[in-house]
Amino acid sequence: MAWFGDAHHKKREVEVFAYVELTQRQLQAPGLLLVCADGAGKPNAMTIGWGFIGFIWNWPMFVVPVRPQRYTHGLIEARGDFTVNVMPANLAEVVSYCGSVSGREHDKFAERGLTAEPGARVSSPRIAEAMIQYECQVVYKDDVKLDLLDPEAAKACYPGGDWHRLFFGRILAVHAEEVKSK
Ligand SMILES: Cc1cc2nc3c(=O)[nH]c(=O)nc-3n(C[C@H](O)[C@H](O)[C@H](O)COP(=O)(O)O)c2cc1C
Numbered sequence: 001m002a003w004f005g006d007a008h009h010k011k012r013e014v015e016v017f018a019y020v021e022l023t024q025r026q027l028q029a030p031g032l033l034l035v036c037a038d039g040a041g042k043p044n045a046m047t048i049g050w051g052f053i054g055f056i057w058n059w060p061m062f063v064v065p066v067r068p069q070r071y072t073h074g075l076i077e078a079r080g081d082f083t084v085n086v087m088p089a090n091l092a093e094v095v096s097y098c099g100s101v102s103g104r105e106h107d108k109f110a111e112r113g114l115t116a117e118p119g120a121r122v123s124s125p126r127i128a129e130a131m132i133q134y135e136c137q138v139v140y141k142d143d144v145k146l147d148l149l150d151p152e153a154a155k156a157c158y159p160g161g162d163w164h165r166l167f168f169g170r171i172l173a174v175h176a177e178e179v180k181s182k
Pocket residue numbers: 030031044045046047048049050051065066067069070071072073096098099100101102103104
């Protein structure tokens with residue numbers, strides 16, 4: 001199969017788990033971009049380094065952990081869906097930027113030249129420059145409960161008690177780059 005990074009490419013819908021391995025590798029470094037939009041449709045991207053793809057309730061699922069203080073938290077609560085975008089290696093700086101400033105004060109799409117593309121199955125936009133785009137609808141959410149968490153993880157990850165909310169996003173569509181053979 002043709003691979004990413006070629007100029008002559010377009011995206012096509014792929015099987016939901018087709019790129020799990022690459023997605024998980026990118027999640028660890030440099031991170032993925034979690035995208036949602038405000039009520040007026042203005043997009044925002046935040047970096048995630050944690051999350052998982054799996055299967056539950058007969059649905060493919062992307063679970064993303066979002067701390068309540070993130071601007072993204074309120075956006076997902078209000079909209080009920082999100083996209084997860086795997087960016088190409090040459091945009092690693094953009095991934096890092098989206099994890100360092102908040103959409104409350106910054107228009108990260110404009111500041112980093114990202115293009116919002118309408119979701120095919122969800123109301124949240126996708127990032128046109130991404131290699132892989134997951135479209136997810138929130139079907140369940142839950143907060144990390146520190147008394148139920150392994151004490152080592154609780155101490156290391158939540159010294160300030162600022163637990164994550166886990167948003168369970170049913171994966172409705174995945175689009176990935178395809179290089180067209182000439
Ligand atoms: C590599 C990396 C991974 C991150 N992973 C997460 C994460 O999984 N969950 C989270 O809530 N914040 C995470 N953050 C922090 C947010 O991306 C950061 O606070 C961001 O500015 C929030 O943007 P927002 O306020 O526009 O939503 C991460 C940051 C970086 C740099």
